[in-house]
Ligand SMILES: Nc1ncnc2c1ncn2[C@@H]1O[C@H](COP(=O)(O)OP(=O)(O)OP(=O)(O)O)[C@@H](O)[C@H]1O
């Protein structure tokens with residue numbers, strides 16, 4: 001455990017996932033999962049495709065009612081189906097979805113301004129400044145007046161990030177923020193994520209496969225597995241990469257982390 | 268020009284102190300509440316204005332901080348404005364926006380703004396901010412409406428493209444349908460039975476209710492007039508002929524336009540948005556043949572069936588009113604219907620309703636394919652599918668009326 005991690009672990013948990021079992025209909029996808037996310041931490045959820053990362057993500061953001069267990073965010077239990085108007089927890093949370101979910105009838109700037117207009121009483125020119133700030137943080141200056149349909153996939157992804165960050169929420173949830181981004185943009189985004197985390201103390205929960213980004217940004221990760229329906233490993237990404245005995249964890253880190261020679265092993 | 272200094276420089280010597288704070292508890296005591304801030308103003312030398320910000324600078328108080336800062340620099344042109352940030356506990360984007368506004372204001376007044384003694388986290392955050400952004404053009408203002416002439420031109424161009432779309436669509440759909448009907452074995456279709464079920468049998472209850480009411484209303488209105496002449500029995504003539512020739516086909520068609528036409532526009536529109544239509548095309552399936560042909564066939568078949576049903580239930584509705592309001596017996600009513608209603612009347616109505624069905628399905632699909640962009644466009648397509656259908660139905664009805672009259676058809 002490095003110094004930063006021990007400092008963070010001394011913080012109170014801002015998100016507690018308690019014995020959560022979740023699934024769709026009768027099909028259980030994750031079973032009896034518990035973990036804490038500490039305030040100010042960058043927390044990553046890893047796992048192979050289809051292992052239930054998005055499902056866990058939906059439970060944590062209150063989009064899916066868990067079959068059993070509860071999720072407590074900042075002292076309040078979140079409930080599925082609660083809106084940001086009634087549920088004060090959700091105001092502290094910014095979310096991006098795997099598919100982007102930008103409003104297609106609004107320009108990028110309007111998309112990013114939407115939560116500000118909804119939840120603050122700031123005057124129009126302050127909102128405009130914040131929107132410009134946020135869009136330039138994700139490298140989208142100059143595209144403010146385009147509609148989502150007029151953008152590339154990666155640009156939509158970044159615009160969704162800008163919208164999620166608009167209110168400088170205490171907690172940011174990202175589902176696959178790096179998918180579809182080129183390495184340089186991903187690295188810039190890493191940088192932005194780190195800067196925001198270090199300067200505002202924002203807690204971040206990131207679902208991703210992007211190993212380089214995980215190693216650069218994440219303080220702690222958990223890894224889910226499809227057969228196990230639960231957590232198979234947790235710790236700092238470096239620890240998992242270098243010290244794990246679990247072949248599933250080693251595979252995950254090595255296949256993509258150790259360059260072209262490991263590709264021969266894959267079928 | 269803006270500089271962010273490290274903490275430790277610029278020791279300010281307070282001369283005058285002005286306070287403002289959201290909680291009113293601001294002042295010498297540094298323990299401010301979580302949503303509070305304080306602004307101390309020190310006039311250090313004749314050409315330097317020193318401001319000390321304390322507390323939190325965030326979305327909850329950005330407006331007040333801004334007002335306070337603006338007040339502080341308002342009447343102080345040609346100075347060095349130094350803002351001491353060492354006692355800021357927390358700053359977020361709206362705080363940064365306020366500082367940007369201050370920067371703009373200072374420039375306007377020919378002041379030099381200097382942000383001094385920012386703590387490490389504030390500094391790191393402010394590094395993200397590009398203070399020259401305000402020069403850019405506005406991005407959130409609604410765009411000014413173009414001049415009238417341009418709007419007219421744009422409108423004409425849109426109409427041209429719409430007409431072009433429609434003609435191309437009719438061409439493509441006719442060819443597709445012709446090919447499919449000639450070689451039905453090779454046709455790759457969206458499952459036809461499901462479409463028939465959705466557009467036909469699922470519509471039966473609402474068609475039944477509305478046509479029953481329609482028949483009853485017609486009978487009732489007719490009864491009021493006909494009673495004066497003691498011609499009660501002619502209610503049956505009026506109801507049966509107008510239901511079979513006009514009301515039945517039209518009513519069923521309008522219901523189907525509202526249900527299936529709108530559904531097709533929304534469905535195909537959403538497929539267009541999510542690139543499903545492109546995916547079909549790249550898998551070697553002609554989207555028109557796959558999506559449009561079965562829908563035209565389905566509605567073309569089901570609408571005449573719904574129409575027959577509407578005719579029967581409508582006449583029944585008339586019967587119920589006649590029995591209760593006009594003291595006719597059901598037997599006299601139906602005898603009269605049998606005497607006056609000819610098979611050709613019913614057939615004429617059914618031919619019409621077949622044409623309506625083809626039109627409704629084609630318009631729904633056309634509007635779906637015209638969707639560009641996103642959710643809003645899907646909404647427009649759905650609306651315009653229904654509106655266009657109702658318009659085209661009415662025009663078609665008029666054409667059929669003249670056709671039947673002048674050709675003495677049947
Ligand atoms: N709405 C749904 N209804 C039923 N089953 C679902 C639903 N969404 C996901 N599933 C199932 O849940 C399992 C986990 O899906 P999930 O989306 O959580 O995976 P994931 O870990 O996010 O994968 P990826 O990395 O590919 O995004 C999958 O087997 C999937 O079939």
Ligand SMILES: [Mg+2]
Pocket residue numbers: 053054055098
């Ligand atoms: Mg997922």
